[in-house]
Each structure stands twice: as structure tokens, then as C-alpha cells.
Amino acid sequence: xxxxxxxxxxxxxxxxxxxxxxxxxxxxxxxxxxxxxxxxxxxxxxxxxxxxxxxxxxxxxxxxxxxxxxxxxxxxxxxxxxxxxxxxxxxxxxxxxxxxxxxxxxxxxxxxxxxxxxxxxxxxxxxxxxxxxxxxxxxxxxxxxxxxxxxxxxxxxxxxxxxxxxxxxxxxxxxxxxxxxxxxxxxxxxxxxxxxxxxxxxxxxxxxxxxxxxxxxxxxxxxxxxxxxxxxxxxxxxxxxxxxxxxxxxxxxxxxxxxxxxxxxxxxxxxxxxxxxxxxxxxxxxxxxxxxxxxxxxxxxxxxxxxxxxxxxxxxxxxxxxxxxxxxxxxxxxxxxxxxxxxx
Numbered sequence: 001x002x003x004x005x006x007x008x009x010x011x012x013x014x015x016x017x018x019x020x021x022x023x024x025x026x027x028x029x030x031x032x033x034x035x036x037x038x039x040x041x042x043x044x045x046x047x048x049x050x051x052x053x054x055x056x057x058x059x060x061x062x063x064x065x066x067x068x069x070x071x072x073x074x075x076x077x078x079x080x081x082x083x084x085x086x087x088x089x090x091x092x093x094x095x096x097x098x099x100x101x102x103x104x105x106x107x108x109x110x111x112x113x114x115x116x117x118x119x120x121x122x123x124x125x126x127x128x129x130x131x132x133x134x135x136x137x138x139x140x141x142x143x144x145x146x147x148x149x150x151x152x153x154x155x156x157x158x159x160x161x162x163x164x165x166x167x168x169x170x171x172x173x174x175x176x177x178x179x180x181x182x183x184x185x186x187x188x189x190x191x192x193x194x195x196x197x198x199x200x201x202x203x204x205x206x207x208x209x210x211x212x213x214x215x216x217x218x219x220x221x222x223x224x225x226x227x228x229x230x231x232x233x234x235x236x237x238x239x240x241x242x243x244x245x246x247x248x249x250x251x252x253x254x255x256x257x258x259x260x261x262x263x264x265x266x267x268x269x270x271x272x273x274x275x276x277x278x279x280x281x282x283x284x285x286x287x288x289x290x291x292x293x294x295x296x297x298x299x300x301x302x303x304x305x306x307x308x309x310x311x312x313x314x315x316x317x318x319x320x321x322x323x324x325x326x327x328x329x330x331x332x333x334x335x336x337x338x339x340x341x342x343x344x
Contacts, residue, residue, distance in 0.1 A: 015047050031121065032319075033147060065095045066126040068313050071103045073132055077257065078285040079302065083131060083153060086306025094314065096126070103130060117142040127313035132156060149316035151309045156198045159326075164316070166309045166327045170200045173298035173331035174207025177252045177280045180296070180333055182215055185341045186250040186278060190223040192237040192262065193254035201226065201254055204282060208252055223248055234261025242269060249342040250278040256287040259295050259338075274340035284334055293337035301329045 012030070016023045021040060028036050029044040036044075070087060072080050084100075091098050120128065120143075127149035140163060143150050152165045159165045181189050191208050194201040205226075209219050222244060227233035234253060238261075241247055253259035259281035263273060271277050273293055281288050284299025308327050315322060 010051050015044070015051055019043050019047050031147060065097050066314070066317065067097045067099055067124055068127050068129060068310060069099045069101055069120065069125050070129045071101045071131065073103045075100065075102075078287050079255070079257075079283055080131065082285055082302040083306040086303030087129070087310050088306075089303065090307040090310050094310075096310070096314065099125070117146050117148055120148055121146055126317040127151070129153060129309045129313060149313050151312050151316075153305060153309050154200055156195070156200075158199050162325060164312050164322065164325050164327075166305050166312065166329075167200060168300040168305065168331050169328050170203035170331070171207040171210075173282060173300070173333070174204035174252070175211045176207075176331070176333045177204075177282065177298050178208040178211035180335065180339065181250040181252065181278060181280060182211060182217075184250075184278065184339060186248075187217055188220075188223065188246065188248040189250045189252060190225070190237075190241050190248040191252050191254070192234055192241075192258050193224070193226045194229040194233075194258070196226040201229075204254055229255045229257055231257050231261030231264065234258035234263075235265035236261075238262045238265040238269070238271075242271065248277075250280070250339070252280045252282075254282055256281040256283045256285050256291075256295060256297055259297070260287055260291060263291055263295075263338075274338050276343065278339040278342070280339060284332070288334070288336065291338070296336045296339040297334055299332050299334050301331075304329055 010018075012026045013023045016026045019026070021044060025036060025040065026044055026048070029041050030048060068091070070084070072084075074080060075084070088098055090096075125148070128143065129151050131153045132155070140150060140160065150163065152159055152163060154167050155165050178189060189208070189212065191205055193205055196202070205224065212219055223241070225233075225237045225240060227237065234257070237258070238251070241251070251259075251262055253262055259279055262279055266273050266277060266279075273279050279295065281295045281297035282300075283302070284297045285302070288295035288297035288299075308329065312322060312327070
């Protein structure tokens with residue numbers, strides 16, 4: 001008796017028995033896994049077609065535009081909104097729908113990744129873009145098993161070699177920020193950064209250190225304070241630096257939000273920017289333009305980073321080969337009002 005004549009749609013186990021293979025093999029074929037022999041694939045595909053099953057590609061073709069999920073740790077920042085605007089702008093040109101979610105338990109507990117990955121299959125997601133989160137090989141296993149493309153934007157940790165990541169030239173940007181301050185005549189330059197374990201924070205810090213050492217200036221450990229990419233860290237960091245016997249004349253902040261915290265605390269302490277203290281941020285968001293004084297900042301091409309992440313997801317979803325698993329886009333120092341030569 002054929003599968004189609006049994007009166008109801010057979011499940012995968014019944015199809016597997018009819019073809020003489022295992023249920024996982026049928027699942028692999030249905031989800032377009034490549035680790036199945038061609039003869040076996042052909043038999044299973046014929047049985048699936050007869051039973052009325054469709055592959056993810058067939059479902060995408062017949063059920064409207066592709067859907068990509070974008071998971072943020074928080075969307076309440078100008079950084080996140082700028083990235084998202086790039087993703088949405090590109091999505092509109094390629095007829096892709098964007099679904100937003102929060103990283104929640106990624107990577108620390110609370111989120112069942114196997115269930116999330118299966119839900120993405122069931123709900124016809126073409127892939128997942130994760131913004132500023134740390135994903136290990138173990139965390140990614142659930143997505144790999146189901147062949148769901150994943151791209152990480154600004155990863156917190158060094159991503160596995162086979163994971164596609166998109167970021168900016170953080171080392172070069174950190175070096176450019178420090179070199180700008182050195183060219184102005186500053187030699188006591190502090191760094192207020194984000195989490196010490198964050199890869200892009202380390203790259204910005206190492207760029208700063210490289211610039212100082214190239215000028216024969218030792219890096220003073222007292223002038224390097226890592227913490228959170230939060231305004232409170234900027235405020236607290238300035239308080240600690242101002243209390244030093246020999247405080248810095250300039251600060252390189254690991255992002256624009258930290259720099260805004262520095263500005264807030266500087267006003268409270270009566271420290272004038274840039275007359276008493278020069279300040280450079282990182283990201284080049286609207287915060288930098290709108291601050292008073294406006295912030296000199298290392299601008300990341302955030303919108304283009306968002307577009308690059310979505311392009312990569314769509315290429316992977318089509319099974320196309322990527323030129324590189326690591327995409328780094330160039331940063332640019334934008335000089336505004338918050339930097340000046342040190343007081344004589």
C-alpha cells in the first residue's frame with residue numbers, strides 16, 4: 001500500500017519504515033542536511049513528496065517572504081537602533097521580514113536552545129542574528145544540528161571558527177583614538193572600557209596601548225579601568241581617575257555611552273571638557289553628535305554592519321559559500337568639540 005493511500009498523513013517514523021531507513025535520516029533529508037547518501041536521499045524525497053511533506057526551502061517559496069530573527073540583549077540604545085535600521089533598510093530591498101527578540105538566557109541559563117531552534121524551523125525562520133552576545137560551540141550545537149544559519153554582530157567572545165561574525169576594526173579604532181589625543185599633546189591618557197572579557201573591548205584597549213607604546217609611553221595600570229558599557233561606569237571611572245595624585249588629561253571611553261557618563265560627572269565635579277579634560281568615545285552614534293560638547297568619537301559603520309549580517313544570513317540560507325566567516329568593516333575617527341590640547 002502506498003503512503004498516500006493510508007487515509008492520513010504518515011509521520012516520519014512511518015515513512016522511515018516504508019523506505020527502510022532510520023527516522024533521523026528522514027528528518028535530515030526533510031531539513032536539507034547534506035550528510036545523507038544521494039541514493040538514500042532520492043528514495044526519502046520521493047516518499048516525503050508522496051506523503052505531502054515539504055522542505056524548508058519549499059515552505060519558504062510557497063508561504064511568502066523569508067523571515068529572519070534578530071536577538072538583542074537590549075534595544076533601548078542608540079547603538080542597537082542604528083544597527084537595526086541598517087538591517088531593516090536592507091530587508092526592505094530583498095523582501096525579508098524581520099522578527100525581534102531578546103537574547104534572554106543567551107548564553108547563561110533560562111533558555112532552552114534546542115526548543116528555540118526547533119521553533120525557528122517550525123515558524124519558518126531563515127536564520128538568526130545575535131547582537132553582542134557570547135555563544136560557545138555548545139550553545140550553537142542546537143542550531144547546527146538543524147542547519148539554521150547564525151550570525152553574531154559584535155561578539156562578546158572570540159567566536160568559533162565556523163561561526164559567521166560581523167564587527168568593526170576595533171583595534172585600529174582604538175589606536176586612532178589614542179593617536180589623536182597623543183597628537184594633541186596628551187601623554188596621561190586613560191581608558192574607560194567595557195567588560196574585560198569582551199573581545200571588542202580588548203581590541204580597543206590593545207589599540208590604545210599600541211599607540212602609547214609606539215610613542216615610548218608606558219601604559220599606567222591606574223589609568224585603565226574596565227567595567228560595563230554603561231554611563232554609570234563612565235561617571236564612576238572619572239571619579240576614580242580625578243582622585244589620583246596625577247590624574248589624566250584625556251580619556252578614551254570604550255563607547256559613547258561611557259563617554260556620556262564621563263561628561264555628566266565632569267559637570268558635577270566642575271571639570272571642563274575639553275579645557276580641563278579631553279574625551280573620545282567609540283561607536284559614533286547620535287549620542288556623540290547630540291552631547292554638549294559634541295563628542296569626538298570613533299565611528300563604527302553600524303548600519304552597514306547590520307546589512308552585512310543580514311546578507312550573510314540569506315547567503316547561508318541559500319546554501320551559498322561565504323568569502324569569509326569574519327567580516328570587519330573600517331572605523332573612522334570623527335573629531336568634534338570634546339578634544340583639545342592639554343592646558344599649558
